[in-house]
Amino acid sequence: MSVTVRVPAKVNVQLAVGAARPDGFHDLANVFLAVGLYDEVTAAPADELRITCAGPDAAQVPLDRTNLAARAALALAARHGREPAVHLHIAKDIPVAGGMAGGSADGAGALLACDALWGTGASREELLEICAELGSDVPFSLVGGAALGTGRGERLTPLEVGGTFHWVFAMAERGLSTPAVFREFDRLGQGREIPEPVASQPLIDALAKGDADALAAAVSNDLQPAALSLFPELDRTLAAGRAAGALAALVSGSGPTTAFLVRDAESAARVARELRASGTCRTVRTATAPAPGATVL
Ligand SMILES: C[C@](O)(CO)[C@H](O)COP(=O)(O)OP(=O)(O)OC[C@H]1O[C@@H](n2ccc(N)nc2=O)[C@H](O)[C@@H]1O
Numbered sequence: 001m002s003v004t005v006r007v008p009a010k011v012n013v014q015l016a017v018g019a020a021r022p023d024g025f026h027d028l029a030n031v032f033l034a035v036g037l038y039d040e041v042t043a044a045p046a047d048e049l050r051i052t053c054a055g056p057d058a059a060q061v062p063l064d065r066t067n068l069a070a071r072a073a074l075a076l077a078a079r080h081g082r083e084p085a086v087h088l089h090i091a092k093d094i095p096v097a098g099g100m101a102g103g104s105a106d107g108a109g110a111l112l113a114c115d116a117l118w119g120t121g122a123s124r125e126e127l128l129e130i131c132a133e134l135g136s137d138v139p140f141s142l143v144g145g146a147a148l149g150t151g152r153g154e155r156l157t158p159l160e161v162g163g164t165f166h167w168v169f170a171m172a173e174r175g176l177s178t179p180a181v182f183r184e185f186d187r188l189g190q191g192r193e194i195p196e197p198v199a200s201q202p203l204i205d206a207l208a209k210g211d212a213d214a215l216a217a218a219v220s221n222d223l224q225p226a227a228l229s230l231f232p233e234l235d236r237t238l239a240a241g242r243a244a245g246a247l248a249a250l251v252s253g254s255g256p257t258t259a260f261l262v263r264d265a266e267s268a269a270r271v272a273r274e275l276r277a278s279g280t281c282r283t284v285r286t287a288t289a290p291a292p293g294a295t296v297l
Pocket residue numbers: 012015024025026027028030099101104134135136137138151152153178179182253254
């Protein structure tokens with residue numbers, strides 16, 4: 001017997017970042033939108049905890065206990081006083097270290113898959129609590145759709161989405177480390193007053209209306225200058241997407257994946273084609289949003 005769970009990637013349509021807290025994290029107003037690029041995590045009984053991974057970026061995924069899927073299985077097993085005897089296989093389609101919460105997706109997926117395989121019967125509340133322990137983005141991977149994340153991003157308020165949004169994503173030649181991007185944010189902000197992060201009401205309204213033009217006018221990412229400072233070539237990718245007719249072009253989360261909001265499927269295909277031809281990125285994918293959260297298949 002095995003259980004397979006499908007989990008979406010995310011794009012941050014707003015990422016407002018406050019000053020560094022004493023614990024090193026940053027308070028955020030983080031508007032997550034789940035997009036239809038998915039990892040699948042399959043849990044099957046085994047003698048001991050084992051992780052395997054397949055997919056284009058599989059070589060970059062750690063297969064030891066630092067893998068977020070392994071950490072999820074260990075956390076659930078410890079809470080329920082059982083052995084983490086499970087084989088977790090990750091079919092990886094979300095780019096690694098791309099700012100699209102791929103590792104977080106695997107954490108949330110493994111948690112749900114182990115809960116179903118073991119018949120743990122953990123409440124939604126308990127699952128969300130474990131997710132928050134695993135990482136700031138993990139609760140959203142479980143929930144999907146759209147949500148405002150406050151605190152370090154783990155405290156979620158679901159948001160309404162009134163239509164389908166079309167996106168193009170350009171994956172970069174190399175990854176960016178999330179802590180390094182936050183550190184660069186701090187460095188760039190030295191000597192400046194960093195305002196409290198606040199969610200944008202026009203952005204929340206645009207999501208609720210399904211209005212792509214209004215969303216394009218409202219998207220923002222406070223980590224973008226830091227990501228561009230560490231990875232200046234991303235500016236060329238953003239410019240290529242804008243020139244191809246994207247309504248908005250931004251760095252996804254901590255980057256280096258760049259995200260392009262477009263009007264419809266036709267324009268997604270055109271922007272994707274022109275981004276590929278621009279030679280400014282490794283691969284290009286199209287996806288629609290919102291996507292559901294972690295789901296047992
Ligand atoms: C950039 C985003 O992806 C936007 O959704 C997230 O804020 C990052 O979420 P994540 O990868 O799940 O991050 P975590 O695993 O919780 O933290 C990794 C590191 O990122 C930094 N970090 C993360 C979240 C946050 N609110 N403030 C931070 O400063 C910290 O250096 C932390 O040690």
